Amino acid sequence: MSTNSSAWRLAAVWFCVLCAGLAAPEASDAQSLRVTLLGTGTPNPHPERFGPATLVEADSQRLLFDVGRGATIRLNQLGISMREVSAVFITHFHSDHLVGLADLWLIGWLPPNYGRRQKPLRIWGPAGLRRITSGMEQAYATDIEIRVKDEGLSLSAAKFDVTEFSEDGVIYEQDGVAVTAFEVNHGELIKPAYGYRVDYAGRSVVISGDTRYDQNLIEVAKGADLLVHEVVAIPEKLFEVNPAMKRVEAHHTTAEEVGAVFSKAQPRLGVLTHYVLTAGPGIPPVTKDEVLARVKSNYSGPVVAGRDLMTIDVGDSVAVADER
Numbered sequence: 001m002s003t004n005s006s007a008w009r010l011a012a013v014w015f016c017v018l019c020a021g022l023a024a025p026e027a028s029d030a031q032s033l034r035v036t037l038l039g040t041g042t043p044n045p046h047p048e049r050f051g052p053a054t055l056v057e058a059d060s061q062r063l064l065f066d067v068g069r070g071a072t073i074r075l076n077q078l079g080i081s082m083r084e085v086s087a088v089f090i091t092h093f094h095s096d097h098l099v100g101l102a103d104l105w106l107i108g109w110l111p112p113n114y115g116r117r118q119k120p121l122r123i124w125g126p127a128g129l130r131r132i133t134s135g136m137e138q139a140y141a142t143d144i145e146i147r148v149k150d151e152g153l154s155l156s157a158a159k160f161d162v163t164e165f166s167e168d169g170v171i172y173e174q175d176g177v178a179v180t181a182f183e184v185n186h187g188e189l190i191k192p193a194y195g196y197r198v199d200y201a202g203r204s205v206v207i208s209g210d211t212r213y214d215q216n217l218i219e220v221a222k223g224a225d226l227l228v229h230e231v232v233a234i235p236e237k238l239f240e241v242n243p244a245m246k247r248v249e250a251h252h253t254t255a256e257e258v259g260a261v262f263s264k265a266q267p268r269l270g271v272l273t274h275y276v277l278t279a280g281p282g283i284p285p286v287t288k289d290e291v292l293a294r295v296k297s298n299y300s301g302p303v304v305a306g307r308d309l310m311t312i313d314v315g316d317s318v319a320v321a322d323e324r
């Protein structure tokens with residue numbers, strides 16, 4: 001893994017995923033969006049797929065969408081300190097999307113170079129987020145009190161700066177970067193649940209969050225440069241021994257449906273993340289290659305199977321690298 005200190009420097013060979021004849025993009029192109037998949041996993045504690053987290057960099061802003069298990073490790077692998085995260089956005093309140101938040105918040109406040117945040121952590125999310133952050137402030141109050149006394153750290157920086165929203169619309173605008181939240185359908189009882197669209201300098205990235213096949217998402221994603229979408233693929237045999245898996249499948253978008261979403265939204269590139277690939281005793285999981293093949297059965301455009309630390313530059317061309 002590369003540990004470059006410069007966020008905009010490449011350590012890998014770029015290749016264009018769209019078509020022949022397009023040059024590899026300038027890595028320092030300030031007018032491009034850079035998206036890095038920090039975690040492409042689920043609640044499954046998989047060593048190669050950390051919890052859901054997607055970093056979007058636009059000029060000097062670093063926006064983090066969900067903070068799953070290990071997000072801080074991935075940021076550190078990129079040479080990005082926790083204080084450099086400009087804003088956090090939470091899609092919904094399933095724990096796999098949140099368990100890394102206390103880690104980011106608290107180690108970001110510590111004196112080593114990976115920390116040193118001097119102000120509250122700015123975070124956006126659906127109504128109900130403040131209940132969670134307040135609970136975290138309470139859960140870690142003893143640690144915070146000890147460190148304020150013992151290490152002289154700033155109490156005011158050990159806080160969250162929370163903005164909640166409860167409907168679709170632009171929720172963040174700063175220096176030409178706009179973030180739009182849009183409701184998705186993660187299941188009747190799993191509310192609120194949102195996806196996000198980031199727009200900057202004529203470029204756009206859509207992050208599905210956790211959702212079933214969703215028409216609202218398709219409308220928002222139409223014409224976007226990049227669509228990062230979740231996916232589920234559960235072996236048929238598993239339904240026979242564990243019918244409850246049908247409920248899990250119903251909360252997500254099957255690979256074939258993701259192909260249909262990409263076909264309707266027509267992004268310049270589709271990327272798969274949040275792989276719900278549940279297995280059982282003697283029943284192996286569906287492979288990522290098979291997932292990609294199923295997506296392609298409904299979609300003939302550009303698509304890649306995301307993996308942790310995959311970086312996508314969205315500029316004049318859309319380019320993918322496994323490391324940076």
Ligand SMILES: [Zn+2]
Pocket residue numbers: 042043052094096097210274
């Ligand atoms: Zn999830």
Ligand SMILES: [Zn+2]
Pocket residue numbers: 092094186210
């Ligand atoms: Zn979920």
